[in-house]
Amino acid sequence: MNELLKNLTEAVGVASNENEIRRLIRDLIVDHVDEWHIDAMGNLLALKKGTGASPLRVLVDAHMDEVGLMITDVDSNGTFKFEGVGGFNDRTLLGKVVQVGPDKIIGVIGARPVHLLKADQRNSVVKMDAMRIDIGAKNKDAVNGKVKVGDYAAFVTEYEELGKTAVGKAFDNRAGCAALIELLRARPFPFDLYASFSVQEEVGLRGAQVAAYGINPDAAFVLECTPAYDLPNEDDVSPNVALGKGPAIYVMDGVTIQDPRLVAHVTRTAAANGIPFQIRQPGGGGTNTAVIQRTRGGIPAATIAVPGRHAHTPTMMINLDDYANVVKLAEAALRGLTPQIIKRN
Amino acid sequence: MDTFKLLKTLTETGAPSGYEEQIAPVVQELWEPFVDTISVDRVGSLIAVKNGRASEPRPRLLLAAHMDEIGLMVTQIVEHNGNGFLRVTNVGGVDRRQVYAQLVTVHGRKEMHGVIGNLPPHLLPEDRRDKPYGYEDLVIDLGLSMAEVEANVSIGDFVSFRQPLRKLQGKRVSGKALDNRASVAAVTICLEYLQGRSHDWDVVAVATAQEETRLLGAFTSPFSQRPDAAVALDVTFGKGPGASDENTFDLGSGPVLDIGPNVHPGIYKALKDAAESLEMSVSTGTHSRYSGTDAFGLQIARDGIPTGLVGIPLRYMHTMVESLDMKDVERTGRLLGEFITHLDADFIANITAAMMEEEKA
Numbered sequence: 065m066n067e068l069l070k071n072l073t074e075a076v077g078v079a080s081n082e083n084e085i086r087r088l089i090r091d092l093i094v095d096h097v098d099e100w101h102i103d104a105m106g107n108l109l110a111l112k113k114g115t116g117a118s119p120l121r122v123l124v125d126a127h128m129d130e131v132g133l134m135i136t137d138v139d140s141n142g143t144f145k146f147e148g149v150g151g152f153n154d155r156t157l158l159g160k161v162v163q164v165g166p167d168k169i170i171g172v173i174g175a176r177p178v179h180l181l182k183a184d185q186r187n188s189v190v191k192m193d194a195m196r197i198d199i200g201a202k203n204k205d206a207v208n209g210k211v212k213v214g215d216y217a218a219f220v221t222e223y224e225e226l227g228k229t230a231v232g233k234a235f236d237n238r239a240g241c242a243a244l245i246e247l248l249r250a251r252p253f254p255f256d257l258y259a260s261f262s263v264q265e266e267v268g269l270r271g272a273q274v275a276a277y278g279i280n281p282d283a284a285f286v287l288e289c290t291p292a293y294d295l296p297n298e299d300d301v302s303p304n305v306a307l308g309k310g311p312a313i314y315v316m317d318g319v320t321i322q323d324p325r326l327v328a329h330v331t332r333t334a335a336a337n338g339i340p341f342q343i344r345q346p347g348g349g350g351t352n353t354a355v356i357q358r359t360r361g362g363i364p365a366a367t368i369a370v371p372g373r374h375a376h377t378p379t380m381m382i383n384l385d386d387y388a389n390v391v392k393l394a395e396a397a398l399r400g401l402t403p404q405i406i407k408r409n
Numbered sequence: 410m411d412t413f414k415l416l417k418t419l420t421e422t423g424a425p426s427g428y429e430e431q432i433a434p435v436v437q438e439l440w441e442p443f444v445d446t447i448s449v450d451r452v453g454s455l456i457a458v459k460n461g462r463a464s465e466p467r468p469r470l471l472l473a474a475h476m477d478e479i480g481l482m483v484t485q486i487v488e489h490n491g492n493g494f495l496r497v498t499n500v501g502g503v504d505r506r507q508v509y510a511q512l513v514t515v516h517g518r519k520e521m522h523g524v525i526g527n528l529p530p531h532l533l534p535e536d537r538r539d540k541p542y543g544y545e546d547l548v549i550d551l552g553l554s555m556a557e558v559e560a561n562v563s564i565g566d567f568v569s570f571r572q573p574l575r576k577l578q579g580k581r582v583s584g585k586a587l588d589n590r591a592s593v594a595a596v597t598i599c600l601e602y603l604q605g606r607s608h609d610w611d612v613v614a615v616a617t618a619q620e621e622t623r624l625l626g627a628f629t630s631p632f633s634q635r636p637d638a639a640v641a642l643d644v645t646f647g648k649g650p651g652a653s654d655e656n657t658f659d660l661g662s663g664p665v666l667d668i669g670p671n672v673h674p675g676i677y678k679a680l681k682d683a684a685e686s687l688e689m690s691v692s693t694g695t696h697s698r699y700s701g702t703d704a705f706g707l708q709i710a711r712d713g714i715p716t717g718l719v720g721i722p723l724r725y726m727h728t729m730v731e732s733l734d735m736k737d738v739e740r741t742g743r744l745l746g747e748f749i750t751h752l753d754a755d756f757i758a759n760i761t762a763a764m765m766e767e768e769k770a
Binding site: 153156159169170172176177178189190196198221224227229293294295373378383 | 532
């Protein structure tokens with residue numbers, strides 16, 4: 065059992081309410097870094113000093129927030145209206161268990177039973193605004209402040225491993241966080257390595273932008289968990305990656321052309337070290353690379369991702385070999401990074 | 410007996426209709442200490458008899474609580490990129506709007522855990538984008554290669570949903586298969602209630618098979634057991650989000666005693682009297698045609714059996730977050746026990762005679 069992935073995915077950290085995951089990660093890295101601090105947005109930033117052999121400052125980013133819900137109103141019957149914090153497919157929410165607020169009050173999302181539906185209702189998607197979170201309170205009075213408007217809610221899934229795959233919530237992006245933690249625990253790099261466990265990626269890449277400004281690195285890598293749509297389907301469903309085929313290397317997504325020199329460096333490194341990899345099919349989507357790249361006068365940046373099936377659901381799935389290879393590839397790419405690679409003449 | 414533990418043990422066992430061999434031993438272990446005989450019948454129902462104290466031949470009351478649950482069945486093994494995925498169909502009235510992103514157990518050559526996935530709507534053919542996911546697109550993902558899947562899964566294998574029972578506020582709990590393990594728990598509580606009390610009638614406690622598909626156990630178990638009267642126990646609709654209209658019941662408001670075509674008025678009245686003697690609050694439920702429960706089968710077995718129906722209010726029926734108040738389960742068990750202690754030699758004659766009396770408003 066990968067305890068790091070278990071602890072990180074089971075912790076709660078909905079975008080803009082990253083308190084619990086931030087404290088957990090701080091505890092996991094504090095003995096392995098030289099400095100750490102929290103910035104104005106809530107990003108957890110850490111410095112792992114290098115050997116001094118290289119003058120570079122390198123940033124590795126992994127967002128620590130996850131998609132979740134926010135309580136917006138309480139009904140007289142003691143159930144709660146909510147909105148999505150981050151992108152949701154409404155179908156993901158029906159019949160699911162959530163944990164609400166700092167006390168992790170268990171709630172469930174139900175709907176009118178199928179027996180009582182008319183045919184047209186059975187064939188329509190239930191929209192989020194018609195759903196309620198039910199914590200088992202008899203009525204509004206019985207809620208008694210246990211859940212309040214503005215509380216955040218996250219899915220509840222116990223991490224489990226099915227052979228080479230792992231099932232859990234929030235692999236997007238606790239898989240990236242776990243990989244970054246492993247890098248911080250490795251022997252020193254030739255250069256100072258700055259880590260950003262950034263906030264609010266799921267609501268518009270907000271945290272990484274200020275983290276990159278504050279750190280002002282020469283180059284940056286973003287560690288992510290990218291959606292894998294490798295389910296039975298005859299059509300091309302790009303952008304796509306597949307589980308078990310190695311780290312997914314971004315070249316271009318909906319908002320970014322990744323730094324081509326860094327992409328080439330990463331793929332060369334993978335080939336030289338016998339690490340399997342796949343190029344994520346170009347297409348939509350976006351990662352923190354988009355905002356890091358555009359910070360200050362521009363920062364060369366590239367994304368390496370763990371492929372994850374069933375993204376933004378309580379039942380995500382990753383391949384543990386892919387994860388291990390992301391750690392290996394990121395570490396090798398960092399150790400091989402020289403000023404020449406990112407130099408422009 | 411700790412009701413939460415009892416419900417947890419019962420609900421977390423996966424046993425879709427037709428695959429009761431998973432749950433029958435669990436129920437047997439719970440009931441065995443309280444009964445005189447116990448065995449599984451030829452269609453998979455579990456039948457336990459607790460002898461009464463009247464001299465033989467004793468009248469018999471059959472309690473029916475179905476132990477099967479809704480589930481899925483493998484229809485196809487599909488390869489993609491070297492991985493094996495399962496297409497499935499429903500066993501019983503599964504709400505397919507709710508199956509996406511759920512945890513499952515596939516009961517193949519071995520038990521395998523998986524999740525239910527689907528391509529996101531924007532990657533589906535245009536005519537399917539605005540609809541709930543259907544079985545043509547949903548897949549079970551075991552995270553395994555095609556070779557591993559083929560070695561362990563066959564078409565026709567059962568699939569059960571998987572979700573731990575969790576505590577909500579107060580005495581409310583939420584999980585899967587509370588429909589109808591809540592009633593199995595109530596029968597367990599009833600049998601325990603009877604330990605310290607004397608009753609004339611034999612009690613035939615039946616955990617019926619295949620209620621969710623075609624009420625199989627409800628038709629077959631009264632044939633073999635020849636009861637003089639019967640009570641079916643099942644969950645009924647709880648008032649809650651999306652279900653606040655008539656004929657729904659507040660969680661925690663007590664057992665629901667049904668009136669309608671599937672119920673003998675004499676049994677209804679006797680259950681009501683038992684509630685009164687316990688000073689227990691109960692509600693009256695109605696079904697105007699058929700109850701959708703085991704009472705439908707029990708009533709017309711052999712030459713007809715006077716049948717009653719007791720419901721436990723439940724929110725979100727046929728989902729993985731079915732919710733109820735444990736007090737209702739406990740009350741249902743005590744109510745049945747009390748009802749049984751009042752059954753005497755003249756009970757059937759009396760309720761039959763009452764049918765010739767002029768009805769009073």
